[in-house]
Amino acid sequence: MARRRGAGWRMPALGLMTLAACKAEQSALHPASQDARDVATLFWVMTAGGAVIWLIMMGIVVYAVLGRRRPVSERFADRFILTGGVIFPTVVLAALLVFGLRLLPGAWHPGAPDLRIHVTGEQFWWRVVYEGPDGARVETANQVRLPKGQEVEFHLSAQDVIHSFWIPPLGGKLDMIPGRTNILRLTADRTGTFRGICAEFCGMSHALMAFEAVVEEPDAFAAWLAAEAAPARGDATAFTRAGCGACHGVRGLVEEGAVGPDLTHLARRTTLAAGTLPMTRAALAAWLANPAAIKPDARMPAYGDLPEAEREAILDFLMGLK
Numbered sequence: 001m002a003r004r005r006g007a008g009w010r011m012p013a014l015g016l017m018t019l020a021a022c023k024a025e026q027s028a029l030h031p032a033s034q035d036a037r038d039v040a041t042l043f044w045v046m047t048a049g050g051a052v053i054w055l056i057m058m059g060i061v062v063y064a065v066l067g068r069r070r071p072v073s074e075r076f077a078d079r080f081i082l083t084g085g086v087i088f089p090t091v092v093l094a095a096l097l098v099f100g101l102r103l104l105p106g107a108w109h110p111g112a113p114d115l116r117i118h119v120t121g122e123q124f125w126w127r128v129v130y131e132g133p134d135g136a137r138v139e140t141a142n143q144v145r146l147p148k149g150q151e152v153e154f155h156l157s158a159q160d161v162i163h164s165f166w167i168p169p170l171g172g173k174l175d176m177i178p179g180r181t182n183i184l185r186l187t188a189d190r191t192g193t194f195r196g197i198c199a200e201f202c203g204m205s206h207a208l209m210a211f212e213a214v215v216e217e218p219d220a221f222a223a224w225l226a227a228e229a230a231p232a233r234g235d236a237t238a239f240t241r242a243g244c245g246a247c248h249g250v251r252g253l254v255e256e257g258a259v260g261p262d263l264t265h266l267a268r269r270t271t272l273a274a275g276t277l278p279m280t281r282a283a284l285a286a287w288l289a290n291p292a293a294i295k296p297d298a299r300m301p302a303y304g305d306l307p308e309a310e311r312e313a314i315l316d317f318l319m320g321l322k
Contacts, residue, residue, distance in 0.1 A: 026195040028168040032215065033188050035171035038103045049096045053089070060084065109185040113153035117144065121156075121163030121176040121198065124205040124295060125261055125274040130225060138229045139249075141261030142274045144196065145214045146170075146188050147221035154184040164200035167213045173199045188215040195275070204296040210275030232264045234320045238313035242306060250321065260300065266321040273298075281319055288314065 024030035031037040118137075120127040130138045144167075146152050156165050158176040165184065166173030169192075174184045198209040216224070231252020239245060240254060247260035269279050273295055277283040287294060288311060289304035303311065 023195075024169065025193060026168055026197065030169055032169040032190040032192060032194065033171055033186055035186060036169055039172055042100055042103060045099055046096060049092055053092060056084075056088070109151060113185060114150035115147065115152045116155065117152060118155045118157075119144070119165060119176070121158040121165065121202070121209075123160050123203050123297065123299065124198075124209040126209075126211050127159075127261065130228075136229075138225060139251075139262045140228060140264070142271065143212045143214065143269055145216065145221055145224060146186070147218040148188055148191050148215050150218060151185055151187045154186070156182045156184060161202050162200050163198045163202050163209070165196070166199040167194055167196040169194045170213065170215075175200060191215050191217065205298065208274065208276045208295050210271075212269075212271060212275065228265055228268075232321050234317050236317060238310055239317050242303060242310060242314060244314070247300070263318065263321060267319050268322050281315060284318060285311070285315055 028036060029040050029043070031040045116131040118127075118129040118131060120129075126142050126144075128140050128142070128144055130140075132138070154165065154174075156174055156176045157180065158178045160178065162178070163176040164173050165176055167186070170188055171184070171186045174182050176182065192215055194213040194215070196211045196213045198206060200206075202209065232250050234253065236245070236250060236253045239250070245254040245257050248257040248263045249255060251262070251264040267279065271277065272279050272283055273287055273291070276295055277287060290302045291298040291300040292302065303314075306314075
């Protein structure tokens with residue numbers, strides 16, 4: 001069968017387009033911390049090393065196929081195999097190994113962190129708890145905020161199955177394992193909003209388990225954390241009457257629920273359902289009516305059968321949590 005013209009360039013072109021399509025907010029190739037910068041540098045060096053090996057091998061293949069056919073001595077063949085099959089791969093791989101090992105000391109962070117954040121992966125959302133220097137805790141969900149230039153220590157665990165915590169522009173990923181706490185330290189050196197994800201398949205809605213990582217100046221972060229610690233205000237009557245308080249806590253108003261995400265200051269967040277929907281009244285109404293239609297295997301029950309007046313009252317309450 002005749003080969004179509006230009007078909008040989010499809011895969012390289014596709015690879016280049018894939019790299020070009022990487023969004024900075026979820027790309028390890030657009031680092032916003034030294035740890036992520038080390039990962040990106042290692043990627044490019046390994047890629048260059050692999051490209052050198054590939055080019056040399058392709059050159060040998062071309063020479064073998066198109067070169068002049070003439071007999072060679074046994075001595076030449078032995079040297080060729082020794083050089084190309086033993087010496088060259090050993091030197092290149094050893095150089096890449098040494099380069100990678102040189103990055104390891106930078107991954108070690110001695111001393112106490114500036115901030116400690118506890119993150120628990122659940123199906124399919126993130127429980128986030130900020131721990132202050134005095135031991136006080138502020139709980140929120142599905143969003144992480146970090147002060148620029150300060151080292152943040154994440155204590156990572158899981159409630160149900162294995163998850164994996166990853167903010168590509170800020171550093172490497174780390175698994176979240178039930179019954180175990182893993183520790184990850186990150187120091188962001190650039191402000192911005194980045195996208196974190198679960199990087200371990202955890203169920204039907206694994207692809208819908210994301211979160212925002214917001215890096216801001218230390219003063220802005222301190223002001224946000226103080227506001228987040230304040231109790232919520234509003235009329236929670238419709239919310240508790242519908243049974244929502246059995247799963248969701250709203251600090252200062254509904255303290256019993258701890259099964260689902262904490263909803264204190266919910267309306268300040270920019271996304272809903274762990275990065276699945278924008279934080280709008282229409283999206284919240286659709287989520288309230290039938291969560292499983294938006295997020296398969298979501299454990300929240302549907303409230304589409306509530307009277308319209310009750311649903312509107314709940315929406316008013318939730319959209320007022322600022």
